[in-house]
Amino acid sequence: EIVMTQSPATLSVSPGERATLSCRASQSVVSNLAWYQQKPGQSPRLLIYAASTRATGIPARFSGSGSGTEFTLTISGLRSEDSAVYYCHQYNNWPPSVTFGGGTRVEIK
């Protein structure tokens, strides 16, 4: 099983600043990686897929990068509504394997 490790566990950032979230895979997942945002009491929301493609309706201040085993989600110009837990998700398709990271909680100072 591919293990996804997210860091840091919690990130505290001031409004308007940049948040950088990391996700590391235990083996290459090529670019088969997504990022989700989950607010309390809500379902996860797809932000990024294929490592760097923004999902429909996602603002440009959310960006994804990386390939292989190292991935980054960057949130620029942080807003209060960005306070949430962010999960990475690898869906490397051969062999079929799907795992999520443990999440990074983003707090607004």
Add this chain to the structure above:
Amino acid sequence: QVTLRESGPALVKPTQTLTLTCTFSGFSLDTSGMSVSWIRQPPGKALEWLARIDWDDDKYFNTSLKTRLTISKDTSKNQVVLTMTNMDPVDTATYYCARIPPYSSGACDIWGQGTVVTVSS
């Protein structure tokens, strides 16, 4: 508009079998490349993928839970059904179904609201 809605019992007893139904609209599971996954989330914990069924009826399961899970689809009813046998209190979680569209290659673009399942005697 694409929507998914999970339904099933809120409470099950240990050793019982859980049956959850995902009823969806706005897309067809007959469409080439379309899939539906089930994911769960224990209270305060991370997401855990459970199973996936593809448009062509291919099925994939979490390897650690494979012996307990079955997944099926009824395209005429726009439903996907997940069963999990031998339920245990550690299976207490919110269970989500989510769509995987052809363009995403595996990412879940639309999620249901989730259904909370508690396992307790």
